[in-house]
Amino acid sequence: MISRKGFEEAQKRAIKYLEKAGIVVTEEEKKRIEVVDAGLGDLKNTGVELLVYVNTERCCAKELVLFPRQTCPEHRHPPQLDNPGKEETFRCRYGEVYLYVPGDKVQKPKAKVPKGSEPYYTVWHEIILKPGDQYILTPDTFHWFQAGDEGAIVSEFSTKSVDETDIFSDPRIKRATVIG
């Protein structure tokens, strides 16, 4: 749950980061920036702000805004009836992003897991994305990511986004934001 005030403040802050990154968005788009606290009520540490440009049956593009050290928690996009699951490309536009996927565990990770959530972060192969860097994630692969100290903007190019079917490692997480 997030308060109306907290939601609006996060929207405004996200707009500032988009401006820092030189990404122009319309007034209508500013109003529909999503603030995702993943139901943990700790947006500072766990969550993401996002602006969906397009999401059709076939493809999707959005900007993800991460405040400094904010973490998009570990999840995967499982196969659906008619497809193998969402395929995503993450392209860093601003700041630095630490992305984790299955594979060799990094010895000294750049990211710090939000306190109390340690059991729910299980993949530790580290990919560091700076502006202009990108990574193509195969469907149904666990992943999570955290912004560096400057925050980050990440463009996501993908197949259709069906967030409600995402599977999170943390059973406490609820994908839909509740404002109250």
Add this chain to the structure above:
Amino acid sequence: MISRKGFEEAQKRAIKYLEKAGIVVTEEEKKRIEVVDAGLGDLKNTGVELLVYVNTERCCAKELVLFPRQTCPEHRHPPQLDNPGKEETFRCRYGEVYLYVPGDKVQKPKAKVPKGSEPYYTVWHEIILKPGDQYILTPDTFHWFQAGDEGAIVSEFSTKSVDETDIFSDPRIKRATVIG
């Protein structure tokens, strides 16, 4: 056909426009910017420069660079064996773009058709895209577009890109660039 020198100059110029738009690209990406003269040998008026970020079996994202008044000529993306044809979203990032699709003909179009190519521009419903504006194009729909006097950068989010199957209204056009 385009000369090696013309090709390299166009790449450098495209990089400058990406910089103007605040879009960060890597050194590796700079070297693989495509210069498309559509075989007409008149890049100043007809053509486009593009950087493909990702193009998988399922989705594609690229930046299109248009020099001032440069025109991407009229074409459509026909159905393929296994899909209804490429679906595209154009999002203007910098400059101004005049996009034309089937529909009510605009009385005073903002774009000027490259001289000698008038018969090959047949759709005249005008959409003006400024930074932050976007348009979703349905598959198999004729379209063409021209940058305004400042040039333009357009992000394209789409299903798989298979340029070699594009159908151009102008039978003189060849999609593959020949450098020589």
